[in-house]
Amino acid sequence: ANLCGANLYGADLCDANLCGANLCGANLYGADLCDANLRGANLRDANLCGAKGCYLSCPTEGSFIGWKKASGHIVKLRIPEDARRSSATGHKCRCDKAYVMEIQNMDGTRATVDAVRSDRDKNFVYTVGATVEVPDFDDNRWSECAPGIHFFIDRRAAVEY
Numbered sequence: 001a002n003l004c005g006a007n008l009y010g011a012d013l014c015d016a017n018l019c020g021a022n023l024c025g026a027n028l029y030g031a032d033l034c035d036a037n038l039r040g041a042n043l044r045d046a047n048l049c050g051a052k053g054c055y056l057s058c059p060t061e062g063s064f065i066g067w068k069k070a071s072g073h074i075v076k077l078r079i080p081e082d083a084r085r086s087s088a089t090g091h092k093c094r095c096d097k098a099y100v101m102e103i104q105n106m107d108g109t110r111a112t113v114d115a116v117r118s119d120r121d122k123n124f125v126y127t128v129g130a131t132v133e134v135p136d137f138d139d140n141r142w143s144e145c146a147p148g149i150h151f152f153i154d155r156r157a158a159v160e161y
Contacts, residue, residue: 006026009028009031018041021038030052056093063081066093066153068126076101078098083096086140091153092151093152094137100132108155
């Protein structure tokens with residue numbers, strides 16, 4: 001659907017399938033987006049103030065643990081308190097920096113390697129004991145596949161990804 005610039009003020013879009021919709025510049029102020037499918041939707045410059053169901057999947061304060069799949073392993077990350085972080089409408093999160101705590105095998109046992117490469121960027125390496133950073137982190141939460149360290153809050157989600 002092309003809803004670019006549409007006035008959807010207070011609209012009930014609960015459970016709506018807006019997958020791939022163009023909502024660029026749309027007014028979604030106060031809209032109910034609870035359980036709406038916004039995967040791949042263009043929400044650039046959309047007004048989402050007061051919209052329901054648009055909560056971040058990752059914590060907005062403090063440090064916390066995140067889980068990432070890379071090179072057939074699971075990387076345990078500590079996302080620091082001062083890390084920029086975001087998530088779109090799914091469970092995948094992004095941040096600009098993280099401390100690599102451990103590399104695990106898929107079954108949860110400690111891996112025998114201390115470094116793994118990103119599946120997306122082979123030059124980006126997760127090394128145990130190091131902080132990794134993405135200098136070109138994209139603050140636009142609706143750009144789900146934008147630059148950043150992608151991770152999940154739940155380890156199982158990372159394994160199944």
